[in-house]
Amino acid sequence: MEFAPPAAVSSFDLSLQGAGIDLAATRHDASATAATPAILFAHGFGQTRRAWSATAAALAGRGHAGLAYDARGHGGSGRNAAGEAYTGQQFTDDLIVLAGELPRPPVLVAASMGGLFGLLAEARWPGLFRAMVLVDITPRWETAGLERILGFMTAFPDGFASLEQAAGSVTAYLPHRQGRKSPGSLRELLREGGDGRWRWHWDPRLVDELARDSDRHQDAIAEATRAVRCPLLLVSGGRSDLVSDRTVADFLELAPHARHVQLADATHMLAGDDNDRFTATVLDYLAELDRTEGTGQPSLAHRAPAPVTGANP
Structure with missing residues (x-):
């Protein structure tokens, strides 16, 4: 199934203010009156907002x-100043x-890193999101999968x-992807330096300051998920080599009201592997x-009774 958005869908870039830093963003809208965003997309480690372009356009349509x-x-957003380490709290x-x-509270659609921070954010601020879609990420993950990702990022x-x-x-x-990425399609993900060489868009400090020892935060993220x-x-x-049957079972125990859908042929790069089925x-x-909210049924609508403190790495 393909999701070609209607011509009415428009996308435009803008700059937003995060917690003391400028964040590059893109609005995807099918309304001439610029309707309030119903979906907030958060990408994974080493990605940019462009990873969501196809899905966001289809949903907007x-x-x-x-x-x-x-x-x-990452990407066009600001970087921490020299001497200011990257932290999960930020x-x-x-x-x-x-x-x-x-x-209004949006539905968060969040991959990998974005999903982990989404869980921490909702635990700290119950009701922040209407709902959450976690894309191949669980509060505990397989270390081998993370090491493979970091190996590529530092290679x-x-x-x-x-x-x-x-x-x-x-x-x-x-290697499982059909076809080869065209050089032009990668231009958004790399930056040309003064020496003429192309480097990935992310701040290289992120690997050591945020991701390298992230396993030690799994218990805190699990406790946030429980709330x-x-x-x-x-x-x-x-x-996927990051999410397994073991980590899914653990997640469903922490959040028994959650639902799980598996796309059998997709890897950790799920939205890119099978975007049509994902969308x-x-x-x-x-x-x-x-439908559920329209009938007042409680099965998909739960809220935490109180904020959780001390759950952020």
Whole structure:
């Protein structure tokens, strides 16, 4: 199934203020009157807001206006000043600020890193989100999968001599994908330095300051998850090496009201691997949310009774 958005869908870039930092963002809207974003998209570690472009356009074309942003240290967003380490608290605060500025609680659609900070944000501020869609991320994860991701991110410290060389590295990292990334499609993800070499868009400090020892935060994230009462959907990849049957079972024990859908042929890069099925899954879930809330049934609508403190790494 393909989701070609109608011509009425428009997207425009803007700058937003996070927790003391400028964040690059894109609005996706099918309304001439600029409807309030119903969906807030948060990308994974090392990605940008562009990872959501196809899904966001398809959802907007069906009446779900969206807002996608680059996390701090990624893409077009600001970077921490020299000497200011990146912390999970900062990323969680950014998300709280963005969602809190919207007139109504959005549905958070969040991959990997974005999903973890979404859980922490909702636990700290119950009712921040109408619901959450976690994209191949659970409060506890497989260390081997994380090490593979960080291995790729740190494999080319001196960058690439050309966009073509960068495309080759992506093909080797994602051998299951059909076709090769065109150099032009990677231009958004790399920056050309004064030495003529191309380097990834993220701040390299993120690896050591935020991700390298992130396993030690799993207990805190698990406790935050236990406090989340808003509707939750986990969409996992059947070929993911970060999320496994073990981590899914643990997540469902922590959040027994959550639902789980697995896309059997997808890896951790789920939305990119099978975007049509992923988008269809999100659309089905949004429709179910609307139906449930319209009838007053409680099965998808839960709220935490009080904020959780001390849960942010």
